[in-house]
Amino acid sequence: MNYSEIVKEKFEKLKIQKDVIILSIESSCDETSIAVVKNGREVLSNIVASQIEIHRRFGGVVPEVASRNHVSAISSIFDLALKEAGIVKENIDAVAVTFGAGLIGALLVGVNFAKALAYTLQVPLIKVSHVMGHIGANYISYQELTPPFICLMISGGHTAILKVEDYNKHTLLGSTVDDAVGEAFDKVARVLGLNYPGGPEIDRVARDGKPNYNFTVSKSLKNTLNFSFSGIKTEVVNLVHNMHQRGEDIPVCDIACSFQECVTDELADKAIKACFKTGIKKLVVAGGVGANSRLKEKLSKICKENDIEYFSPLLKYCTDNGAMIASAGFYMLKSGLGLADLSLTASAVVPL
Ligand code: KG4
Numbered sequence: 136m137n138y139s140e141i142v143k144e145k146f147e148k149l150k151i152q153k154d155v156i157i158l159s160i161e162s163s164c165d166e167t168s169i170a171v172v173k174n175g176r177e178v179l180s181n182i183v184a185s186q187i188e189i190h191r192r193f194g195g196v197v198p199e200v201a202s203r204n205h206v207s208a209i210s211s212i213f214d215l216a217l218k219e220a221g222i223v224k225e226n227i228d229a230v231a232v233t234f235g236a237g238l239i240g241a242l243l244v245g246v247n248f249a250k251a252l253a254y255t256l257q258v259p260l261i262k263v264s265h266v267m268g269h270i271g272a273n274y275i276s277y278q279e280l281t282p283p284f285i286c287l288m289i290s291g292g293h294t295a296i297l298k299v300e301d302y303n304k305h306t307l308l309g310s311t312v313d314d315a316v317g318e319a320f321d322k323v324a325r326v327l328g329l330n331y332p333g334g335p336e337i338d339r340v341a342r343d344g345k346p347n348y349n350f351t352v353s354k355s356l357k358n359t360l361n362f363s364f365s366g367i368k369t370e371v372v373n374l375v376h377n378m379h380q381r382g383e384d385i386p387v388c389d390i391a392c393s394f395q396e397c398v399t400d401e402l403a404d405k406a407i408k409a410c411f412k413t414g415i416k417k418l419v420v421a422g423g424v425g426a427n428s429r430l431k432e433k434l435s436k437i438c439k440e441n442d443i444e445y446f447s448p449l450l451k452y453c454t455d456n457g458a459m460i461a462s463a464g465f466y467m468l469k470s471g472l473g474l475a476d477l478s479l480t481a482s483a484v485v486p487l
Protein backbone atom coordinates (compact mmCIF):
# COMPACT_ATOMS: atom_id res chain seq x y z
CA MET A 136 0.00 0.00 0.00
CA ASN A 137 1.19 3.52 -0.70
CA TYR A 138 1.05 6.48 1.70
CA SER A 139 -2.36 7.75 0.67
CA GLU A 140 -3.98 4.30 0.96
CA ILE A 141 -2.41 3.72 4.36
CA VAL A 142 -3.54 7.06 5.77
CA LYS A 143 -7.06 6.76 4.40
CA GLU A 144 -7.46 3.60 6.45
CA LYS A 145 -5.87 5.19 9.51
CA PHE A 146 -8.07 8.28 9.13
CA GLU A 147 -11.20 6.11 9.22
CA LYS A 148 -9.93 4.37 12.37
CA LEU A 149 -9.11 7.67 14.08
CA LYS A 150 -12.68 8.88 13.56
CA ILE A 151 -13.81 6.32 16.13
CA GLN A 152 -10.60 5.91 18.18
CA LYS A 153 -11.04 6.88 21.86
CA ASP A 154 -7.90 8.97 22.33
CA VAL A 155 -6.36 10.91 19.46
CA ILE A 156 -3.07 12.78 19.74
CA ILE A 157 -2.55 15.50 17.14
CA LEU A 158 0.69 17.35 16.55
CA SER A 159 -0.07 20.69 14.93
CA ILE A 160 2.00 23.28 13.12
CA GLU A 161 1.25 26.98 12.67
CA SER A 162 3.51 29.28 10.63
CA SER A 163 1.14 31.62 8.78
CA CYS A 164 2.73 34.90 9.88
CA ASP A 165 5.37 35.77 12.46
CA GLU A 166 4.92 32.99 15.01
CA THR A 167 6.42 29.53 14.57
CA SER A 168 4.36 27.25 16.76
CA ILE A 169 4.04 23.51 17.31
CA ALA A 170 1.64 21.92 19.77
CA VAL A 171 0.59 18.48 20.91
CA VAL A 172 -3.10 18.22 21.83
CA LYS A 173 -5.11 15.21 23.01
CA ASN A 174 -8.74 14.86 21.89
CA GLY A 175 -8.91 18.46 20.63
CA ARG A 176 -9.05 20.00 24.10
CA GLU A 177 -6.18 18.80 26.30
CA VAL A 178 -3.03 20.78 25.50
CA LEU A 179 0.03 18.63 26.25
CA SER A 180 2.41 21.26 24.84
CA ASN A 181 2.16 24.49 22.88
CA ILE A 182 5.53 25.99 21.95
CA VAL A 183 5.40 29.44 20.36
CA ALA A 184 8.51 31.17 19.01
CA SER A 185 7.59 34.75 18.23
CA GLN A 186 9.49 36.80 15.67
CA ILE A 187 7.98 40.08 16.89
CA GLU A 188 11.33 41.48 18.08
CA ILE A 189 12.89 40.71 14.67
CA HIS A 190 10.14 42.50 12.69
CA ARG A 191 9.73 45.41 15.11
CA ARG A 192 12.55 47.43 13.62
CA PHE A 193 10.83 47.26 10.21
CA GLY A 194 7.51 48.43 11.69
CA GLY A 195 5.71 45.31 10.40
CA VAL A 196 6.20 41.74 9.22
CA VAL A 197 8.68 41.34 6.34
CA PRO A 198 7.50 38.15 4.55
CA GLU A 199 10.93 36.97 3.39
CA VAL A 200 12.43 37.49 6.83
CA ALA A 201 9.49 35.62 8.38
CA SER A 202 9.98 32.59 6.10
CA ARG A 203 13.69 32.38 6.84
CA ASN A 204 13.11 32.55 10.57
CA HIS A 205 10.46 29.83 10.43
CA VAL A 206 13.00 27.61 8.65
CA SER A 207 15.64 28.12 11.30
CA ALA A 208 13.22 27.67 14.23
CA ILE A 209 10.93 24.83 13.22
CA SER A 210 13.06 21.74 13.94
CA SER A 211 14.02 22.77 17.45
CA ILE A 212 10.43 23.78 18.21
CA PHE A 213 9.32 20.34 17.10
CA ASP A 214 11.79 18.71 19.52
CA LEU A 215 10.64 20.98 22.34
CA ALA A 216 6.95 20.30 21.66
CA LEU A 217 7.50 16.53 21.91
CA LYS A 218 9.67 16.87 25.00
CA GLU A 219 7.23 19.09 26.85
CA ALA A 220 4.31 16.84 25.94
CA GLY A 221 6.26 13.85 27.25
CA ILE A 222 5.73 11.83 24.07
CA VAL A 223 7.85 10.39 21.28
CA LYS A 224 7.00 10.95 17.63
CA GLU A 225 5.60 7.43 17.28
CA ASN A 226 2.76 8.48 19.64
CA ILE A 227 1.46 11.02 17.11
CA ASP A 228 -1.83 9.86 15.52
CA ALA A 229 -2.15 12.69 12.99
CA VAL A 230 -0.43 15.90 11.92
CA ALA A 231 -2.48 19.10 11.49
CA VAL A 232 -1.15 22.16 9.71
CA THR A 233 -2.28 25.67 8.82
CA PHE A 234 -2.37 25.78 5.01
CA GLY A 235 -3.84 29.32 4.75
CA ALA A 236 -4.69 32.13 5.00
CA GLY A 237 -1.40 33.89 5.50
CA LEU A 238 1.97 34.68 3.96
CA ILE A 239 2.73 32.07 1.31
CA GLY A 240 6.44 31.67 2.06
CA ALA A 241 5.79 31.44 5.79
CA LEU A 242 2.95 28.93 5.35
CA LEU A 243 5.04 26.76 3.04
CA VAL A 244 7.62 26.19 5.78
CA GLY A 245 4.97 24.68 8.06
CA VAL A 246 3.19 22.82 5.26
CA ASN A 247 6.38 21.17 4.01
CA PHE A 248 7.52 20.25 7.50
CA ALA A 249 4.07 18.74 8.17
CA LYS A 250 4.11 16.74 4.93
CA ALA A 251 7.56 15.33 5.64
CA LEU A 252 6.56 14.40 9.17
CA ALA A 253 3.23 12.82 8.19
CA TYR A 254 4.94 10.82 5.46
CA THR A 255 7.77 9.66 7.74
CA LEU A 256 5.33 8.55 10.42
CA GLN A 257 2.78 7.29 7.86
CA VAL A 258 -0.03 9.16 9.63
CA PRO A 259 -2.86 11.33 8.22
CA LEU A 260 -2.19 14.98 7.40
CA ILE A 261 -5.06 17.39 8.15
CA LYS A 262 -5.23 20.79 6.48
CA VAL A 263 -6.64 23.49 8.71
CA SER A 264 -7.76 27.03 7.91
CA HIS A 265 -6.10 29.55 10.20
CA VAL A 266 -9.41 31.28 10.92
CA MET A 267 -11.06 28.02 11.99
CA GLY A 268 -8.05 27.57 14.26
CA HIS A 269 -8.88 30.83 16.00
CA ILE A 270 -12.32 29.45 16.83
CA GLY A 271 -10.61 26.27 18.13
CA ALA A 272 -8.71 28.45 20.63
CA ASN A 273 -11.97 28.67 22.55
CA TYR A 274 -12.44 24.91 22.77
CA ILE A 275 -9.11 24.59 24.55
CA SER A 276 -9.82 27.60 26.76
CA TYR A 277 -13.30 26.42 27.78
CA GLN A 278 -13.69 22.65 28.12
CA GLU A 279 -17.49 22.97 28.32
CA LEU A 280 -17.94 25.14 25.21
CA THR A 281 -19.92 23.59 22.35
CA PRO A 282 -21.64 25.02 19.26
CA PRO A 283 -24.01 26.62 18.40
CA PHE A 284 -22.72 30.14 19.12
CA ILE A 285 -22.06 33.50 17.51
CA CYS A 286 -18.40 34.11 16.77
CA LEU A 287 -16.85 37.56 16.56
CA MET A 288 -13.75 36.85 14.47
CA ILE A 289 -11.28 39.73 14.87
CA SER A 290 -7.67 39.34 13.80
CA GLY A 291 -5.01 41.08 11.74
CA GLY A 292 -6.41 39.58 8.54
CA HIS A 293 -10.12 39.00 9.23
CA THR A 294 -13.10 40.74 10.75
CA ALA A 295 -16.37 38.89 10.60
CA ILE A 296 -19.39 37.66 12.50
CA LEU A 297 -20.17 33.98 12.06
CA LYS A 298 -23.08 31.87 13.15
CA VAL A 299 -21.30 28.66 14.17
CA GLU A 300 -23.94 25.96 13.94
CA ASP A 301 -21.63 23.01 14.51
CA TYR A 302 -17.88 22.31 14.72
CA ASN A 303 -17.59 22.33 10.96
CA LYS A 304 -20.64 24.27 9.88
CA HIS A 305 -21.01 28.04 9.97
CA THR A 306 -22.77 30.87 8.17
CA LEU A 307 -21.23 34.26 7.53
CA LEU A 308 -23.51 36.97 8.98
CA GLY A 309 -21.27 39.94 8.29
CA SER A 310 -17.70 40.95 7.54
CA THR A 311 -15.51 43.95 6.90
CA VAL A 312 -16.00 45.68 3.58
CA ASP A 313 -12.43 47.00 3.66
CA ASP A 314 -9.72 46.71 6.35
CA ALA A 315 -9.54 44.09 9.06
CA VAL A 316 -9.79 45.62 12.52
CA GLY A 317 -6.29 44.43 13.53
CA GLU A 318 -4.90 46.11 10.43
CA ALA A 319 -6.53 49.39 11.53
CA PHE A 320 -5.06 49.04 15.05
CA ASP A 321 -1.60 48.40 13.57
CA LYS A 322 -1.79 51.31 11.12
CA VAL A 323 -3.06 53.80 13.71
CA ALA A 324 -0.34 52.72 16.13
CA ARG A 325 2.25 53.25 13.44
CA VAL A 326 1.22 56.86 12.72
CA LEU A 327 1.21 57.50 16.45
CA GLY A 328 4.84 56.34 16.57
CA LEU A 329 4.06 53.21 18.60
CA ASN A 330 5.80 49.87 18.23
CA TYR A 331 4.72 46.87 16.14
CA PRO A 332 2.37 45.09 16.69
CA GLY A 333 0.16 48.10 17.25
CA GLY A 334 -2.90 46.53 18.89
CA PRO A 335 -1.32 45.78 22.28
CA GLU A 336 0.45 49.17 22.23
CA ILE A 337 -2.79 51.07 21.65
CA ASP A 338 -4.41 49.00 24.37
CA ARG A 339 -1.56 49.97 26.74
CA VAL A 340 -1.32 53.73 26.06
CA ALA A 341 -5.12 54.19 25.83
CA ARG A 342 -5.28 53.52 29.58
CA ASP A 343 -3.61 56.90 30.17
CA GLY A 344 -5.81 58.72 27.64
CA LYS A 345 -9.23 60.34 27.47
CA PRO A 346 -11.75 59.68 24.67
CA ASN A 347 -11.97 63.35 23.72
CA TYR A 348 -11.76 62.93 19.94
CA ASN A 349 -15.02 62.09 18.28
CA PHE A 350 -14.05 59.50 15.66
CA THR A 351 -16.77 57.71 13.73
CA VAL A 352 -17.30 54.51 11.76
CA SER A 353 -19.36 54.25 8.59
CA LYS A 354 -23.01 55.14 9.15
CA SER A 355 -24.10 53.45 5.91
CA LEU A 356 -23.47 50.00 7.45
CA LYS A 357 -25.43 50.83 10.62
CA ASN A 358 -28.30 48.43 9.92
CA THR A 359 -26.08 45.57 8.79
CA LEU A 360 -23.61 43.24 10.51
CA ASN A 361 -20.82 44.46 8.23
CA PHE A 362 -17.88 46.59 9.30
CA SER A 363 -15.72 49.30 7.78
CA PHE A 364 -12.52 50.50 9.40
CA SER A 365 -10.69 52.26 6.61
CA GLY A 366 -12.60 55.54 7.22
CA ILE A 367 -11.64 55.84 10.88
CA LYS A 368 -8.09 54.79 10.06
CA THR A 369 -7.79 57.60 7.48
CA GLU A 370 -9.43 60.06 9.91
CA VAL A 371 -6.71 59.35 12.49
CA VAL A 372 -3.91 59.41 9.91
CA ASN A 373 -5.07 62.81 8.59
CA LEU A 374 -5.49 64.27 12.08
CA VAL A 375 -1.97 63.25 13.10
CA HIS A 376 -0.52 64.42 9.80
CA ASN A 377 -2.12 67.87 10.16
CA MET A 378 -0.90 68.19 13.74
CA HIS A 379 2.63 67.33 12.61
CA GLN A 380 2.41 69.99 9.89
CA ARG A 381 1.32 72.60 12.43
CA GLY A 382 4.21 71.56 14.67
CA GLU A 383 1.85 70.49 17.48
CA ASP A 384 2.57 67.80 20.06
CA ILE A 385 0.61 64.64 19.33
CA PRO A 386 -1.67 63.61 22.22
CA VAL A 387 -0.88 59.94 21.60
CA CYS A 388 -2.79 58.50 24.57
CA ASP A 389 -5.96 60.52 23.89
CA ILE A 390 -6.02 59.65 20.20
CA ALA A 391 -5.35 55.97 20.94
CA CYS A 392 -8.08 55.96 23.58
CA SER A 393 -10.63 57.71 21.31
CA PHE A 394 -9.85 55.34 18.42
CA GLN A 395 -10.13 52.28 20.66
CA GLU A 396 -13.42 53.48 22.19
CA CYS A 397 -15.00 53.97 18.78
CA VAL A 398 -13.80 50.68 17.30
CA THR A 399 -14.64 48.55 20.34
CA ASP A 400 -18.13 50.12 20.56
CA GLU A 401 -18.72 49.09 16.96
CA LEU A 402 -17.45 45.52 17.49
CA ALA A 403 -19.44 45.02 20.69
CA ASP A 404 -22.58 46.57 19.24
CA LYS A 405 -22.67 44.36 16.15
CA ALA A 406 -21.72 41.19 18.02
CA ILE A 407 -24.66 41.67 20.38
CA LYS A 408 -26.97 42.52 17.49
CA ALA A 409 -25.99 39.19 15.89
CA CYS A 410 -26.96 37.36 19.09
CA PHE A 411 -30.35 39.08 19.13
CA LYS A 412 -30.94 38.58 15.45
CA THR A 413 -30.28 34.83 15.61
CA GLY A 414 -31.62 34.23 19.11
CA ILE A 415 -28.30 32.56 20.03
CA LYS A 416 -27.32 33.74 23.48
CA LYS A 417 -23.71 32.57 23.39
CA LEU A 418 -20.95 34.86 22.10
CA VAL A 419 -17.43 33.60 21.35
CA VAL A 420 -14.55 35.90 20.42
CA ALA A 421 -11.71 34.67 18.20
CA GLY A 422 -8.47 36.25 16.90
CA GLY A 423 -5.74 38.53 18.21
CA VAL A 424 -7.89 41.65 18.68
CA GLY A 425 -9.91 39.61 21.16
CA ALA A 426 -7.01 40.27 23.55
CA ASN A 427 -8.02 43.95 23.72
CA SER A 428 -8.74 44.78 27.35
CA ARG A 429 -11.32 47.49 26.65
CA LEU A 430 -13.27 45.24 24.28
CA LYS A 431 -13.27 42.49 26.89
CA GLU A 432 -14.56 44.93 29.51
CA LYS A 433 -17.37 46.13 27.24
CA LEU A 434 -18.37 42.67 26.05
CA SER A 435 -18.46 41.13 29.49
CA LYS A 436 -20.66 44.00 30.75
CA ILE A 437 -23.06 44.06 27.82
CA CYS A 438 -23.33 40.25 27.73
CA LYS A 439 -24.14 40.15 31.43
CA GLU A 440 -26.82 42.84 30.99
CA ASN A 441 -28.40 40.89 28.14
CA ASP A 442 -28.10 37.42 29.63
CA ILE A 443 -25.65 36.28 26.93
CA GLU A 444 -22.87 33.78 27.76
CA TYR A 445 -19.53 35.32 26.82
CA PHE A 446 -16.36 33.42 25.91
CA SER A 447 -13.03 34.99 25.08
CA PRO A 448 -9.95 32.75 24.67
CA LEU A 449 -7.22 32.73 27.29
CA LEU A 450 -4.62 35.35 26.33
CA LYS A 451 -2.04 32.69 25.34
CA TYR A 452 -4.49 31.15 22.85
CA CYS A 453 -5.83 34.48 21.55
CA THR A 454 -2.96 35.28 19.20
CA ASP A 455 -1.42 32.76 16.78
CA ASN A 456 -0.49 29.38 18.28
CA GLY A 457 -0.31 25.73 17.29
CA ALA A 458 -2.75 24.36 19.87
CA MET A 459 -5.73 26.08 18.27
CA ILE A 460 -4.87 24.39 14.96
CA ALA A 461 -4.85 20.96 16.61
CA SER A 462 -8.25 21.62 18.15
CA ALA A 463 -9.80 22.65 14.83
CA GLY A 464 -8.04 19.71 13.12
CA PHE A 465 -9.43 17.26 15.68
CA TYR A 466 -13.04 18.27 14.99
CA MET A 467 -12.43 18.10 11.25
CA LEU A 468 -11.02 14.61 11.60
CA LYS A 469 -13.99 13.49 13.70
CA SER A 470 -16.30 14.72 10.91
CA GLY A 471 -14.20 13.01 8.25
CA LEU A 472 -12.94 16.32 6.84
CA GLY A 473 -9.58 17.86 5.98
CA LEU A 474 -7.53 14.79 4.98
CA ALA A 475 -4.79 16.13 2.71
CA ASP A 476 -2.32 14.34 0.50
CA LEU A 477 1.30 15.11 -0.23
CA SER A 478 0.35 17.60 -2.95
CA LEU A 479 -0.92 20.00 -0.26
CA THR A 480 0.28 23.54 -0.82
CA ALA A 481 -0.22 26.93 0.88
CA SER A 482 -3.04 29.39 0.12
CA ALA A 483 -2.74 33.13 0.75
CA VAL A 484 -6.52 33.43 1.01
CA VAL A 485 -9.04 30.93 2.35
CA PRO A 486 -12.74 31.87 2.12
CA LEU A 487 -14.52 32.12 5.47
O1 KG4 B 1 -4.94 36.58 15.35
P1 KG4 B 1 -3.63 37.27 15.22
O2 KG4 B 1 -2.55 36.94 16.18
O3 KG4 B 1 -3.03 37.06 13.79
C1 KG4 B 1 -3.80 37.07 12.63
O4 KG4 B 1 -4.37 36.00 12.31
O5 KG4 B 1 -3.89 38.15 12.02
O6 KG4 B 1 -3.98 38.83 15.28
C2 KG4 B 1 -3.00 39.80 15.19
C3 KG4 B 1 -3.67 41.14 15.38
C4 KG4 B 1 -2.69 42.29 15.16
O7 KG4 B 1 -3.28 43.23 14.30
C5 KG4 B 1 -2.52 42.85 16.57
O8 KG4 B 1 -2.23 44.21 16.58
C6 KG4 B 1 -3.87 42.55 17.18
O9 KG4 B 1 -4.18 41.27 16.72
N1 KG4 B 1 -3.86 42.57 18.65
C7 KG4 B 1 -4.56 43.47 19.38
C8 KG4 B 1 -4.24 43.22 20.72
N2 KG4 B 1 -3.36 42.16 20.77
C9 KG4 B 1 -3.14 41.78 19.48
N3 KG4 B 1 -5.40 44.44 19.00
C10 KG4 B 1 -5.95 45.21 19.96
N4 KG4 B 1 -5.66 45.04 21.28
C11 KG4 B 1 -4.84 44.07 21.71
N5 KG4 B 1 -4.57 43.91 23.01
Ligand code: ZN
Nearest residue numbers: 290423454455
Ligand atom coordinates in the same frame (compact mmCIF):
# COMPACT_ATOMS: atom_id res chain seq x y z
ZN1 ZN C 1 -4.20 34.62 13.54
